[in-house]
Amino acid sequence: MTTLPPTTAKIELRHVTHLYVTPRQAFMAVKGIDLRVEEGEFICLVGPSGCGKTTLLSLIAGLEKPTAGKIFIDGVEIKGPSRQVGYMLQQDYLFNWRTIEENVMLGLDIQHIRSKETEEYALHLLEEMELINFRHSYPHQLSGGMRQRVALVRTLTCQPDILLLDEPFSALDYQTKLKLEDLIIETLRRHKKTAILVTHDLNEAVAMGDRVFVLDRNPGRIRKEVMIPPHIREPLPFYARNEEGFTTLFNQVWKEMEASSHGTD
C-alpha cells in the first residue's frame, strides 16, 4: 500500500491532516489527504464550502505547516514558502501605489533577483498578455480582467514551476472569465507549469482540468477522482465545453458534489 512509487511526483501529499485551533474549538480542516500531481498536470479541486480546498493550497504553498503528514515538491519536503510555487488569489490584490510594471516586478524585489534579464522576462510576459501598453498605468485605471492578468504575470515573473490558483476567476464577469481560462491554460502549457486550481464552478473544473478531485467536508477528504479523457482535456476550455461527453462528465461531478454536500456529517 504505502510503497514509494518509482518516480518522484511534482507534488506529493502524504496523509496530510490539518487542524485550525481557536479558543472555542480545534477544527479539522482536512484529514488524511493523499495526492500525487505529475509534472505539467492541471488538477482541479472542487467541493462544498468548508471542505478545505483553500487550506490545501495554503499548505502546498508553505504558508502553513500541516498538523500531520508531509508534503513533497520534487521529492523534497517543503518547509515554508518557496520560489518554486506561485500563488494566485481570488482577487488580483495589485498594489494601488505601484505602477503595473512595478507590481509585476514585486516578486523580483522580494527575492532580490531583479536584474536586466529578469526584468526583460517580466516585460516579455506583459507583452504576451497584451498589457505592455499599460506598464506605466496604475491598477485603478485597468478593468477587472486586465488586473487579474497582471496578477498572473506577477506570479509568473518569478518563474515558479507550480501554480496554485485559488478561484482566480470568481470575481470576473462571465465573458472575461472564459477568455482568461483559455489564456491561463495556453500560458501554462507554453511554459510547462504544473497547476492546481481550486474552484466551485464545476463546469470550469471539467473544462480546464486533466483530473478533477471532488472533496467532502467536515473534515475535508478526497471523495472522488474524475479523469478527464484526452479529447476534452486537450482543447482549450472554451472548446472543451462543446466536446462530446462533456455534459456526462459534468453530471458525474455534479452528482458527487450533491452527495458530498448532503452527505452525513
Add this chain to the structure above:
Amino acid sequence: MERTDVERIHQAYLREQRRQKWLVTTTQLALLILFLGAWEWAARAGTINVLLFSYPSKIWAMFVEKISDMSLFPHIGVTLAETVIAFLLSTLLGVLIAAVIWWSPFLSRVLDPYLVVLNSMPKVALGPLFIVGLGPGLLSIIATTCAVSVIITTIVIYTSFKEVNDNYIKVIKTLGGNRWQVFTMVILPATIPAMLSSLKVNVGLSWVGVIVGEFLVAQNGLGYLIIYGFQVFNFTLVMVSLLIVAIVATLMYQGVAYLERQLTSQFK
C-alpha cells in the same frame, strides 16, 4: 437626440453648479459680515461687556498696527516653530511606536491597557512635570504637545496597520517575503492615507498642546500673548491673538490637507 441638445443640457448643468457655488459663498460671507456687524453694534450700544468682548473695529485696528510694526511676527514665529516641531515629532514617534507594537503581537497585548489609560488621561495635566523636568522653555512646551498627540497617533496608526487586508500580506508571503518586507512593501505604503488623515487631527492637537504649554511657561508666542492680555485685562490683545491662531492653524491644516491630496491621488 441631437449633439447640440446634449451640449446644451451639459451647459445648463454647469451653470446650475456655478450658481449653487456662488450662493454658498455669498451666504458664508453674509453670515460673517452679519456676525461682525452685530458684534460691533452690540458693543457700541453697550449690550455686551466691551472690556471682555472688545470691538471688531478695535481688534482689527490693533491687528493692523501690530502687523505693520512687526511686533507680532516673533510671537507667530515662535509658536509656529513649536507647533511644527512638536507635530512632526509626535507623528514620527507615533508611527515608530505603532510599528514596534505591530511587529510584536506580544508587546501589543502587554501594552494595550497602558495605552488605554494613557489615552483616557488628559495629557496637558503632565505639563507641570515637564516644566520641572525639562525647564521652563521650548523643550517643555514641545514635550507637553507630544504628550497630547502621540498616544492617539499611535493608536490610530496601529489600528490602520492591522486593518490592511490580509491578502496583500499573503501576496508578499507567497512570493517569499519576510516580515520586514511585509512591513515596508505593504503595511507602510498601504496606510499612507490613514497616516495623512491622522496628521490632520494632529495639527489641531498640536495647537492645543502648544498654546497650553505657552500658557504655563512661555515668555513669547501667541499663547503667551493671550495669557499676557488676560493678566493686564487687555482683551483686545487676546482677541487679536485668537484671530491669528485661527488663521495660522487653518493655513497649516490646509497645507496638510493639500499634502494628503497630492500623496493619495493614486490610492483610489
